[in-house]
Amino acid sequence: xxxxxxxxxxxxxxxxYDKFKPGQIETLTxxxxxQSTVAVLPTGTGKSLCYQLxxxxxxxxxxxxxxxxxxxxxQVKELKFxxxxxxxxxTSMLSGRDKSFVLRHLNEYHxxxxxxxxxxxxxxxxxxxxxxxxxxxIDEAHCISQWGPDFRPDYLQLGKLRQAxxxxxxxxxxxxxxxxxxxxxxxxxxxxxxxQLVQQSIDRPNIxxxxxSTANSSEKNAVLLRLVQQLKTPGLIYFTxxxxxEKFARLLTEKTGLSAAAYHADLNQQERFAVQQxxxxxxLDVVCATSAFGMGINQxxxxxxxxxxxxxxxxxxxxxxxxxxxxxxxSIAILLYSPEDFxxxxxxxxxxxxxxxxxxxxxxxxxQQRQILTENELTYQLIDFYxxxxxNIKQQQEMFAQRHQQKAxxxxxxxxxxxxxxxxxxxxCQYFGETxxxxxxxxxxxxxxxxxxxxRDLNLQCEHVERKASVVLPSYQQLLKKLFxxxxxxx
Amino acid sequence: MADQRxxxxxxxxxxxxxxxxxxxLINKRTVSNLFWGLNYQLLSWLAVAPKLExxxxxxxxxxxxxxxxxxxxxxxxxxxxxxSQQWQLYQTSDLHYWxxxxxxxxHYQVGAWQAxxxxxxxxxxxxxxHNVHYYVNVTDPQLQYWLKRWLQHNPRQQLQAQFVRxxxxxxxxxxxxxxxxxxxxxxxxxxxxxxLLQLQQQTGWTVAELNCLRTDLSLQxxxxxxxxxxxxxxxxxxxxxxxxxxxxxxxxxxxxxxxYPLAKIAxxxxxxxxxxxxxxxxxxxxxxxxxxxxxxPTKIQQQLITLFRGQTIPAEWNYQVAQQxxxxxxxxxxxxxxxxxLRQGRLSIANHN
Ligand SMILES: [Zn+2]
Numbered sequence: 001x002x003x004x005x006x007x008x009x010x011x012x013x014x015x016x017y018d019k020f021k022p023g024q025i026e027t028l029t030x031x032x033x034x035q036s037t038v039a040v041l042p043t044g045t046g047k048s049l050c051y052q053l054x055x056x057x058x059x060x061x062x063x064x065x066x067x068x069x070x071x072x073x074x075q076v077k078e079l080k081f082x083x084x085x086x087x088x089x090x091t092s093m094l095s096g097r098d099k100s101f102v103l104r105h106l107n108e109y110h111x112x113x114x115x116x117x118x119x120x121x122x123x124x125x126x127x128x129x130x131x132x133x134x135x136x137x138i139d140e141a142h143c144i145s146q147w148g149p150d151f152r153p154d155y156l157q158l159g160k161l162r163q164a165x166x167x168x169x170x171x172x173x174x175x176x177x178x179x180x181x182x183x184x185x186x187x188x189x190x191x192x193x194x195x196q197l198v199q200q201s202i203d204r205p206n207i208x209x210x211x212x213s214t215a216n217s218s219e220k221n222a223v224l225l226r227l228v229q230q231l232k233t234p235g236l237i238y239f240t241x242x243x244x245x246e247k248f249a250r251l252l253t254e255k256t257g258l259s260a261a262a263y264h265a266d267l268n269q270q271e272r273f274a275v276q277q278x279x280x281x282x283x284l285d286v287v288c289a290t291s292a293f294g295m296g297i298n299q300x301x302x303x304x305x306x307x308x309x310x311x312x313x314x315x316x317x318x319x320x321x322x323x324x325x326x327x328x329x330x331s332i333a334i335l336l337y338s339p340e341d342f343x344x345x346x347x348x349x350x351x352x353x354x355x356x357x358x359x360x361x362x363x364x365x366x367x368q369q370r371q372i373l374t375e376n377e378l379t380y381q382l383i384d385f386y387x388x389x390x391x392n393i394k395q396q397q398e399m400f401a402q403r404h405q406q407k408a409x410x411x412x413x414x415x416x417x418x419x420x421x422x423x424x425x426x427x428x429c430q431y432f433g434e435t436x437x438x439x440x441x442x443x444x445x446x447x448x449x450x451x452x453x454x455x456r457d458l459n460l461q462c463e464h465v466e467r468k469a470s471v472v473l474p475s476y477q478q479l480l481k482k483l484f485x486x487x488x489x490x491x
Numbered sequence: 492m493a494d495q496r497x498x499x500x501x502x503x504x505x506x507x508x509x510x511x512x513x514x515x516l517i518n519k520r521t522v523s524n525l526f527w528g529l530n531y532q533l534l535s536w537l538a539v540a541p542k543l544e545x546x547x548x549x550x551x552x553x554x555x556x557x558x559x560x561x562x563x564x565x566x567x568x569x570x571x572x573x574x575s576q577q578w579q580l581y582q583t584s585d586l587h588y589w590x591x592x593x594x595x596x597x598h599y600q601v602g603a604w605q606a607x608x609x610x611x612x613x614x615x616x617x618x619x620x621h622n623v624h625y626y627v628n629v630t631d632p633q634l635q636y637w638l639k640r641w642l643q644h645n646p647r648q649q650l651q652a653q654f655v656r657x658x659x660x661x662x663x664x665x666x667x668x669x670x671x672x673x674x675x676x677x678x679x680x681x682x683x684x685x686x687l688l689q690l691q692q693q694t695g696w697t698v699a700e701l702n703c704l705r706t707d708l709s710l711q712x713x714x715x716x717x718x719x720x721x722x723x724x725x726x727x728x729x730x731x732x733x734x735x736x737x738x739x740x741x742x743x744x745x746x747x748x749x750x751y752p753l754a755k756i757a758x759x760x761x762x763x764x765x766x767x768x769x770x771x772x773x774x775x776x777x778x779x780x781x782x783x784x785x786x787x788p789t790k791i792q793q794q795l796i797t798l799f800r801g802q803t804i805p806a807e808w809n810y811q812v813a814q815q816x817x818x819x820x821x822x823x824x825x826x827x828x829x830x831x832x833l834r835q836g837r838l839s840i841a842n843h844n
Contacts, residue, residue, distance in 0.1 A: 073630040081626055088632050098633040246688055253692060262688055270609045270676070270684065273628040277683035473693055476662045476674040483612065483679040484655050485619040 002032040002057055010057045011049075014082050021045045023200040027171070028054060030196045031135065036170040038141065038185055040199040043175040043322025048075060051137045051171055055111055056084060060134020064113045065161075067140050067152055069093050070265075070272075072113035079111055087111035090118055107131060116154040125164055133168040138189060141172035142315070145184035147406060150316070153385045159189050167192070175322065176202060176315045179433040202318060202432045203439070206325045208332040208458055209424040209446035211417075220338050224248075224308060227334065229256050230455055232462045233285040235304040238320055240348065242266055244308065245288040258285040265290065291320055300327040303460060307335045310345040313410040314417060314431055330444075330459055337418060342411070349407045354379045354400050359393050421449050493554035496589075498561075498570060498578040500533060506567030507531050509552045516540040518597075520737065522772045526824065529776050530806040530831060535594035537735075588669060588700040588707075595710040597735055604730040607634055608709050609677060609684075612658075614638065615651045616679025628678055637729060645722040653719050661712050668694065672701065673708045735777045743770035744778070747786075768821045775828045783829045791818055795826045805830040 007028050011017050020028075023041045027050045030037045041047045055062035066072045072089035079087040086109045088102045106112070106127060118124060138144075144155040162170060172185050172195065186194060212227075214220040228235065239245050242264040249262035261275045261284055278284045279299050291311065305324045311317040317335070325331030354362075362383045365373060373380040386396050413431065420427055423441035430436055439445075447453040455461040474482075500512045511527040518538035528534045552568070555561040560574030570578070582589055610629045617625050627635065642650070662670040672694055678684040685693075687701045696704070713731070716723045734741055746756045753771075757764045775781045784792075794816055799808050805827045813823045 076630060077626045081624060089630070094631070095633070098631055101633050101636070249688060250692060261686060267686065269606060269629060270678075271686040273609075273626075274676075274678055274684035274686055276626075277628075277678050278685075281681060281683050283683055473671050473675050473690075475667070476670045479671075479674045479682070480655070480659055480662075482682055483616045483619075483674075483677075484651075485680075 002028070002054075004029065006057065007032070007053065010053050014053065014056055015049065021049075023198055024050055026198045030198065031169065031171060034169055036190060036193070036195040038172045038174075038182070038189075038195045038197050040174055040177045040182065040197070040202075042200060042202050042204060043319050045200060047173045047175065048078070048139075050173070051135060052079065052082075052084075052111075054135055054171075058134055059110070061107075061109065061131055062111050062135045062137060063119075063128060063133055064111065064137040064139055065116055065119050065158060066113055067116065067143050067150070067155070069115065071139070072115070075113055076111075084110060087113075089113040090124075091115050092118065103127065116152065116158060119161055120154060120157050125161065128165060133165060136162060136165060136168045136170045138170065138172040140174060141185045141189065142174040142177055142181050144188050145181040146403065147178070147180045147184065153382065156188065159191060162189060163191065170195070176318050176432065178315070178431065182433075201429065201434055203425060203429055203434070204322065204325065205445075206328055206330055207321060208330070208444065208453065208460075209321075209428075210332060210334045210453055211420075211424075211447070211449070212334060212336050213418070213449075214336060214338045216338050217340070220308070220336050221251075223336060224306065225252075225255060227304075227306065228252060228258060228286060230461055231332070232303040232460050233258070234279065234282075234299070234302055235286045235306065236302055236323055237286060237288050237306045237308055238291050238311070239288060240290065240309040240344075242290060245290055248308070249288045252286060252288070259283060260286045260288060263287050263289040291316060299323075301329070302326070302331065303329075304332045304334065306333075310335070310337055310341045310414065312345070312349065314413055314428065317414070317417075318428065318432075332455075332458065332460055335418065342415065345414075346411060349411060350404065353404055353407070354383050354396070356397060359383060359397055359400075362387070363393050419449055424448065493558060493560070494551040495560075495577055495581045497548075497551055497555060498574050498581070499589075500531075500536070501561060501568055501570040501574070502531075503570045503572075503575055505531065506564045506569050508567045509548070513543060513545065513548045516543050520773070522769050522776075522824075525773060525776045526828065527806075529828065532835065534776070537597050539590070539593050539596050585668065586695055588696055588704045590703050590707045592707055592711050592714075595714065596706065598731055598733070599710055599713065600730045600732075601706055601710070603631075603634065604713055604727075605706065605709050606631060607638070607726075607730065608712065610634060610638055611654065612677045613679050614642075615654050616682070618647070618651055619655075620680045622680060625680070637726070641722070641726050650722060653723070654716070657716055657719055658712065661708075661715050665708065669704055669708065672696070673704060676705060736774060740770040740773045743767055744774040747771060747774075748782075753786075772821070772824055772828065775825055781829075783825065787822060787825055787829075791822050792826065794818060795823070799830075803834075805834065 004025065007025065008018075008020070011020060023039060023045060027037055027039045027041075031050070031054050039047065039050065051062055051064065064072075064075070066075070069089070069091045072091060076087045076089050079085075088109055088111075090099065090102055090112060092115060094102070102109075102112075103124070114124075119128075138155075138158055140150065141155075143150045143152040144158065145151060162168070170189070172189055174181070174185070177185070182197070186197075189195075212223050214223055224237070228237075237248065239248065242262075245262040245264050249260040252258050252260040259278075261278060263272070263275050267275070275284070275287065279287060302324045305321045307317070307320070311320060321333035324333055358379055362370065362373065362380060370380070370384065374384045383396065386399070391399065417424065417427060423439065424446040426436045426439050426441065429439065443453070444458065497512075501507055508527065511524055511531070512533065514521075514524040515528040515531075515533050515537055516539055518541055520537075525534065528537065552561065555574065556563065556568070558573075559571055560577050561568045562571050562574075581587055606629045610627070613625075613628050617623070629635065662674065665673070672690055675690065676684050676687075687698045687705075690696070690701050691698050694701075713727050717727050717731075736744060743756055743760065743762075746759075747753070751759075753764060753767050756762075757767045760767070771786065775783070795813060795818065798812055798816065799805075802808060808823075808827060810820060810823050814820075
């Protein structure tokens with residue numbers, strides 16, 4: 001069994017750290033005891049390090065089920081970066097050629113990342129059954145809960161997957177979990193023996209929480225422009241659409257001279273890497289991103305996260321602001337909103353929920369028609385999924401009505417957070433079922449409605465203005481010199 | 492303003508059908524499209540814009556007609572003097588990029604090669620700084636594996652030097668804004684590439700043009716690297732196809748070259764004779780050394796020559812004339828292709844005469 005000393009030595013050897021972050025060592029010692037674990041660790045506390053280190057030290061195969069392709073690719077990159085080359089991501093994005101390459105070499109890998117829908121394919125499941133699994137990881141485990149913000153129907157099948165694989169040692173990871181979600185994870189994933197629960201507070205004391213209410217979107221734009229010019233960089237601004245990320249990346253560069261980039265799921269690999277690299281090298285002041293997309297390589301010194309559009313709910317909000325201040329330094333999360341945002345968010349939230357008419361449509365459709373419907377629309381995919389689970393229309397109708405109420409209540413909670421006249425931090429902790437007696441609201445904690453905050457007091461005001469956006473592109477001759485060292489000697 | 496790039500595909504003298512042009516650009520390879528593409532001398536543009544939408548294209552053509560850059564005739568659209576002038580302005584402007592080597596698009600798996608090129612630049616850049624700890628910019632395991640094997644089996648220092656020299660020479664031959672923009676797209680040691688949106692802001696070129704520049708230059712660079720010896724041929728060969736024929740056509744054509752009669756090929760491949768004939772027409776369109784005499788009976792060829800004597804534009808021949816002599820459409824079309832290619836070769840008609 002791995003001892004704490006071995007774990008700490010491994011941490012230094014592979015990652016260069018001397019100390020574990022809260023929650024990591026508890027998770028790792030539980031795994032070392034062969035105890036399946038549910039770990040609730042806030043974003044930014046190095047969730048993935050737990051299974052990375054476990055796999056590196058035990059030299060056993062680690063299978064990681066993850067919902068987001070970009071997350072998987074980032075994980076593979078990080079592992080390769082620290083010298084673990086036997087890592088691959090099995091996703092629908094892989095070409096047939098790449099997929100069969102990975103499948104042919106399965107037993108040579110130490111880490112395999114896979115999407116749930118692929119893990120559940122019978123032929124692939126069969127292949128994993130034949131391998132000796134050291135650890136099964138369910139990343140973003142909250143996707144299993146219908147009450148969670150990112151519910152994914154195929155996550156419901158992961159309990160079956162786990163059984164099919166012979167109930168291997170399992171680690172379920174999530175950053176945010178209300179009491180209800182925790183219950184779902186434990187019940188749906190673990191049938192017999194219940195897992196150990198490792199939990200850290202969701203609170204990130206170094207992130208100041210603020211909300212700016214504006215009368216309309218033009219006022220909101222003005223507030224955004226003012227903020228980005230005052231705040232220390234780098235920063236991250238979240239939008240709900242690709243179009244908005246591009247519009248504001250352009251606008252910010254033009255109006256403020258800040259160096260900005262748009263980051264969204266439609267960028268190709270080369271461009272995505274370019275933005276990550278620009279951010280890492282400190283060439284960027286601000287990234288305008290969509291929330292649907294992971295930020296990739298961990299940037300530790302993000303000073304602010306601004307939401308230009310409302311987040312889906314508090315769970316996602318917490319995830320997204322968690323990208324700020326991973327270095328532990330003072331940072332700030334600012335949520336901007338104007339009254340019309342609520343209607344927009346309401347529409348986005350309910351758009352994917354089937355209405356009675358759609359349920360009836362599905363019921364009346366022939367098999368072929370159903371195929372067409374499910375090919376094109378998320379709503380029908382959802383209905384189709386539950387139909388295959390054996391739920392009839394009436395049962396579905398009840399379930400979706402429940403979901404609707406759930407979403408409406410999440411929106412109300414969000415609205416409450418926005419209009420809070422008391423401590424925002426306390427509210428968040430309470431919402432996630434944590435005790436709040438130890439929390440003391442101060443001027444450095446958060447800004448309830450009606451109060452102001454001073455960036456200088458928070459040490460977040462940028463003192464001297466240094467603009468990074470360069471107007472002139474370097475010439476190819478200059479670039480060649482920088483790209484390739486000692487070029488003259490080689491020629 | 493209308494999309495002036497489309498003007499390139501029209502001629503002042505030869506009426507052209509816009510539908511055919513779009514089909515060529517999106518790589519719709521029916522024999523009829525290919526034949527007309529050959530006639531318009533636009534086959535090098537096959538597959539260059541696979542996502543070009545009919546609605547957008549038609550709307551732009553409509554706009555070009557309204558602004559009198561194009562003109563309707565009974566046989567198709569022709570470029571007007573004004574249209575020709577607009578095109579000249581567009582093409583000579585520094586604010587636009589125009590593809591130099593469209594024909595290469597058909598020869599490459601463009602996306603995969605571009606990813607490999609990004610990887611090559613990064614790996615050689617990091618290598619020159621003796622750095623082994625870095626995030627690799629391409630996630631495809633297959634590409635990473637290929638590059639790793641390739642570097643293991645070849646002298647990497649030499650490859651690196653060849654690469655840097657070839658890249659430098661290549662960029663020197665390009666116009667300076669294009670060369671600068673192109674290299675700014677790539678990442679390497681302590682250098683981050685730029686996104687198309689960032690480059691658009693810095694250069695004023697559209698994202699579509701920047702995209703086009705990226706594929707065009709990266710493919711031309713591939714062709715240049717190909718001439719740097721066997722190691723490069725092995726690597727680039729992974730992304731390059733020599734034959735432009737579709738797989739099924741290639742099989743038919745090979746069997747035909749191996750002297751199998753058409754009926755026999757059809758029987759063996761369990762395809763209709765008419766399909767086999769279409770394969771051969773496609774082969775005739777693409778192959779430079781298609782053995783017409785092997786398939787076109789001398790007697791029929793003589794008949795066709797007599798029938799169309801004096802009619803100098805093969806594409807305008809009327810099949811009904813041949814049909815009355817009971818000559819099959821296959822023979823007629825094959826003869827048309829041969830004559831068309833003969834004339835194009837002999838007269839070397841440029842695109843915009
Ligand atoms: Zn507070």
